[in-house]
Amino acid sequence: MIDGVLLGLQTAFTFNNLMMVVAGCLIGTFIGMLPGLGPMSIIAIMIPIAIKIGDPSSALILLAGVYYGAIFGGSTSSILINAPGVAGTVATSFDGYPMARAGQAGKALTIAAISSFCGGTIGAILLMGFAPTLSSVALLFHSAEYFALMVVGLSAIAAFAGKGMVVKALLMTVIGLLMSTVGESALFNAPRYTMGIQDLQSGFSFITLAMALFALPEALMLVLDPSRGAQSSTSNEIKNLRISKAEAIKIAPVIGRQSIQGFLIGVMPGAGATIASFLGYAVERNLAKGEEQEEFGKGSIKGLAAPEAANNAACTGSFVPLLTLGIPGSGTTAILLGALIALNVNPGPRLMIDNPDIFWAVIISMYIGNVVLIILNLPLIPYIAKLLTIPRNYLIPFILFFTMIGAYIGQNNATELLILVGFGVFATILRFANYPLAPLLIGFILGGMMEDNFARAVNLTDGLQFMYQRPMTLVLLLIGLTMIFVPIYRRRWKKA
Amino acid sequence: MKNLDKWIAAFFLVVTLAYGYSTVTYELLPFERNMVFLPTTLPSGLTIISALLCMLIILTPSQQTSDSDPETEDVGIAKYFEQYEVCQALYLVLAMVAYALALRPIGFLATTTLFLVATGWILGERKLKLMIPIAAFSAFSIWYLVQETLGLYLRPLPWFLS
Numbered sequence: 001m002i003d004g005v006l007l008g009l010q011t012a013f014t015f016n017n018l019m020m021v022v023a024g025c026l027i028g029t030f031i032g033m034l035p036g037l038g039p040m041s042i043i044a045i046m047i048p049i050a051i052k053i054g055d056p057s058s059a060l061i062l063l064a065g066v067y068y069g070a071i072f073g074g075s076t077s078s079i080l081i082n083a084p085g086v087a088g089t090v091a092t093s094f095d096g097y098p099m100a101r102a103g104q105a106g107k108a109l110t111i112a113a114i115s116s117f118c119g120g121t122i123g124a125i126l127l128m129g130f131a132p133t134l135s136s137v138a139l140l141f142h143s144a145e146y147f148a149l150m151v152v153g154l155s156a157i158a159a160f161a162g163k164g165m166v167v168k169a170l171l172m173t174v175i176g177l178l179m180s181t182v183g184e185s186a187l188f189n190a191p192r193y194t195m196g197i198q199d200l201q202s203g204f205s206f207i208t209l210a211m212a213l214f215a216l217p218e219a220l221m222l223v224l225d226p227s228r229g230a231q232s233s234t235s236n237e238i239k240n241l242r243i244s245k246a247e248a249i250k251i252a253p254v255i256g257r258q259s260i261q262g263f264l265i266g267v268m269p270g271a272g273a274t275i276a277s278f279l280g281y282a283v284e285r286n287l288a289k290g291e292e293q294e295e296f297g298k299g300s301i302k303g304l305a306a307p308e309a310a311n312n313a314a315c316t317g318s319f320v321p322l323l324t325l326g327i328p329g330s331g332t333t334a335i336l337l338g339a340l341i342a343l344n345v346n347p348g349p350r351l352m353i354d355n356p357d358i359f360w361a362v363i364i365s366m367y368i369g370n371v372v373l374i375i376l377n378l379p380l381i382p383y384i385a386k387l388l389t390i391p392r393n394y395l396i397p398f399i400l401f402f403t404m405i406g407a408y409i410g411q412n413n414a415t416e417l418l419i420l421v422g423f424g425v426f427a428t429i430l431r432f433a434n435y436p437l438a439p440l441l442i443g444f445i446l447g448g449m450m451e452d453n454f455a456r457a458v459n460l461t462d463g464l465q466f467m468y469q470r471p472m473t474l475v476l477l478l479i480g481l482t483m484i485f486v487p488i489y490r491r492r493w494k495k496a
Numbered sequence: 497m498k499n500l501d502k503w504i505a506a507f508f509l510v511v512t513l514a515y516g517y518s519t520v521t522y523e524l525l526p527f528e529r530n531m532v533f534l535p536t537t538l539p540s541g542l543t544i545i546s547a548l549l550c551m552l553i554i555l556t557p558s559q560q561t562s563d564s565d566p567e568t569e570d571v572g573i574a575k576y577f578e579q580y581e582v583c584q585a586l587y588l589v590l591a592m593v594a595y596a597l598a599l600r601p602i603g604f605l606a607t608t609t610l611f612l613v614a615t616g617w618i619l620g621e622r623k624l625k626l627m628i629p630i631a632a633f634s635a636f637s638i639w640y641l642v643q644e645t646l647g648l649y650l651r652p653l654p655w656f657l658s
Binding site: 052167168170171174175177178181185187188189190192193220223224225226391392393394396397398400401404405408409412414417418420421425428429430432433434435450451454455458459462463 | 500501503504505508511512515518522525528531532533535537538539542543545546549550552553556580581582584585588589592593595596597599600608611612615616619620621627630631634638642648649
């Protein structure tokens with residue numbers, strides 16, 4: 001592991017990669033602050049640039065920087081104007097915004113920054129421990145186990161969907177898998193399901209789909225519901241950024257607990273930063289006693305530190321299944337997986353062996369990213385916050401434009417723009433009907449790999465016997481089925 | 497719209513059936529016929545699962561979801577027009593389609609400037625003296641960044657000038 005860390009340091013501490021971290025964190029913070037634009041949208045917009053960079057280490061470092069920068073930026077808009085830029089920072093606004101209204105915006109931002117820094121750093125330390133262990137176990141896997149593992153990953157994503165959404169999430173996953181079968185495949189000789197359309201020969205473009213599912217619906221929702229990005233009339237003056245020693249002592253155990261809990265939640269497929277932040281907030285409120293508990297929701301510093309530490313640690317945790325198993329645990333990591341595949345890198349247990357420079361550079365860049373966020377962004381917060389004053393009449397046209405040009409650059413084909421608009425409008429309608437969109441993208445990205453492993457397993461055993469002949473495969477498939485059926489059965493049982 | 501989720505499930509069912517039909521009628525190559533794993537193996541399974549899930553959504557009563565945002569509540573279609581800026585969103589979608597169709601023939605600079613000004617106008621911006629220079633400057637900057645820095649070709653001018 002020490003060799004790996006040294007290699008990571010060597011790769012991450014090049015001038016080019018350091019600039020990538022700084023640029024990623026800054027871009028992520030700026031855009032993440034804009035209400036309605038989450039990390040998925042931002043990363044989707046950044047992918048053509050990352051692919052153009054060419055070097056997978058630099059590209060992934062840039063995208064990872066954008067990811068945690070966006071989470072940090074989302075906290076700023078939650079605290080200052082009560083408009084969370086991302087879902088993972090909604091819980092931040094519960095106590096952050098009341099603090100800002102009470103004239104403590106500077107202090108709230110400092111607590112958020114320190115909690116994020118600690119959450120991200122503790123997460124990165126845990127990632128260093130977890131990832132190699134999980135990778136070495138995963139090396140024992142064959143195609144049958146991989147297929148079963150993908151079934152587990154997809155089931156978990158559906159199972160973690162909200163109440164009443166499990167079946168919808170499953171359907172969206174299957175639709176994503178259906179879409180992945182369109183076009184040419186490495187397994188077969190002729191393209192499938194292209195309906196004779198030349199532009200579908202190579203299948204649907206991942207970038208176009210990512211933009212259509214996340215960036216475009218977010219922008220359209222801002223138009224449909226103007227109150228969504230509305231700004232508060234509260235004064236955004238940020239003066240004192242300092243916190244006292246007593247306050248630091250008070251939040252230290254909260255940050256420690258929530259960093260570990262957030263990381264473990266982030267590791268689980270389908271959970272992610274949003275669940276981690278809400279759970280972190282709820283746990284700390286239950287642990288608080290008497291007056292401290294009553295303070296929650298009215299400007300409690302513990303209530304602010306808990307979700308901030310948890311969501312940043314969860315972001316780091318979500319890299320564990322991505323880097324070690326090649327299975328994304330969330331929509332954001334699914335987009336990162338797509339970007340890696342586009343860069344000819346196959347994430348999974350062999351990543352540590354075949355591309356140790358990429359694996360370790362990404363982990364080391366997380367430390368650097370956290371330092372960059374706290375050193376660079378904290379003093380810049382009063383200036384960055386000015387971005388929140390851009391009128392929506394100027395902001396929305398640019399969001400739409402960047403979404404479209406991102407898809408166009410990716411394929412250099414105007415038809416892609418029409419596909420983008422069509423899917424984007426349909427994705428917006430799906431949001432109104434509570435169909436989760438992340439499972440569709442994850443199904444689409446995993447579809448090719450799933451079919452590949454399924455085919456190999458079937459060919460090796462001359463049928464479906466591998467499902468019960470290999471104990472690990474059987475156990476994984478049973479876990480996958482349990483994940484799907486337990487929430488459905490429990491809900492029906494409760495009703496009865 | 498009442499039961500929007502069921503209408504969407506019905507739409508997905510139609511798509512699934514069309515996909516299933518293509519799977520059944522898929523012509524295998526001669527050497528593929530003796531293979532254990534066929535190009536239609538996974539699609540056949542997916543068709544069955546997808547159709548079952550669609551039927552499950554259509555036939556079971558709508559569930560109360562955990563997201564209780566007003567944006568996702570089941571309301572009548574007329575209410576959507578009252579509650580949301582649907583017309584504005586539709587105009588923006590039309591502007592995006594126009595942008596897609598005009599990008600190649602009219603060129604990046606003019607199309608992008610027009611798109612930014614038009615979408616700003618749709619959203620209620622009337623300060624054209626401010627909007628036009630911002631849009632033109634942005635279009636030029638992004639073209640320069642994409643073409644010169646990233647090395648991706650974007651035709652800047654209309655077809656008759658380039």
